Amino acid sequence: MEDHTIRLLKECDSGCKMAVSSMEQVLEYVSDEKLKKTIEEYEEKHQDMEYEAYKQLVDLNQTGKEPEKLASAFSWLSTEFKMMKGDDKQAARIMMDGCNMGIQSICGFKNQYIGASKDSMALADRLVRTEEAFRDEMKAFV
DSSP: OHHHHHHHHHHHHHHHHHHHHHHHHHHTTOOOHHHHHHHHHHHHHHHHHHHHHHHHHHHTTOOOOOOOHHHHHHHHHHHHHHHHSOOHHHHHHHHHHHHHHHHHHHHHHHHHTTTSOHHHHHHHHHHHHHHHHHHHHHGGGO
16 A cells, blocks of 8 residues: 555656646746736646645655656657747647646556555545646636
């Protein structure tokens, strides 16, 4: 159980870090104040969940997990390329794509680590719900 808990928490931690990084990158290009405020609101929610994952990991004498370097580099380059001629609609699309990837990833890890603790599963569920809500809010901007 503890091994599954640690693995799930590390994936939640990594996913939140990846999301925050993407949001920070896209915010540089956003001009619509409402879109900017929405992204910043979800950035804060992801930072809170990242901290929650970190606290649970510390309680298990573990550390967090950085996103995979190749995935981070690809995401950064892809976003930069898309935003070169992009606008606020493109920024919202990028955020929606990221949410969809996050939902699929965390759901997969939940299914893989079914022996994880109740608290770590609850965090993963909250992360999925947050991604779904963020994606749905981005629909208004595309």
